[in-house]
Amino acid sequence: NRSLQPFGGIRLAVQPCESYGYEVGPEIVKIFTDYRETHNQGVFDAYTDEMKLAGKAHIITGLPDGYGRGRIIGDYRRVALYGVDFLLKE
Structure with missing residues (x-):
C-alpha cells in the first residue's frame, strides 16, 4: 500500500494511479490544478x-x-x- 503524494505535481501522482487501475478523486485533482501552484508557476x-x-x-x-x-x-x-x-x- 502506498499513499498519494500530489505535492510533487498532480500529473506525477495521477499517472501511476491510472497505470495500476486506480482513479484519483476529482476533488483532489481540482485542488491541485485550480488552487495550488507548481514550483515553476x-x-x-x-x-x-x-x-x-x-x-x-x-x-x-x-x-x-x-x-x-x-x-x-x-x-x-x-x-x-x-x-x-x-x-x-x-
Whole structure:
C-alpha cells in the first residue's frame, strides 16, 4: 500500500494511479490544478513583463526543466552580436 503524494505535481501522482487501475478523486485533482501552484508557476509569477519579453527575445534563456526548474539565465552572446534594441524588437 502506498499513499498519494500530489505535492510533487498532480500529473506525477495521477499517472501511476491510472497505470495500476486506480482513479484519483476529482476533488483532489481540482485542488491541485485550480488552487495550488507548481514550483515553476511560482517562479514565473515572480518575473516582470520585461523579463518575460527578454526571454522571448532570447536575450535570457531557460535551462531544461529537469536541470534549471524554469529559472532564466543570461545569454549575452546574442546581445553582443545583435544589440539590445534589435533583440527587443524581435
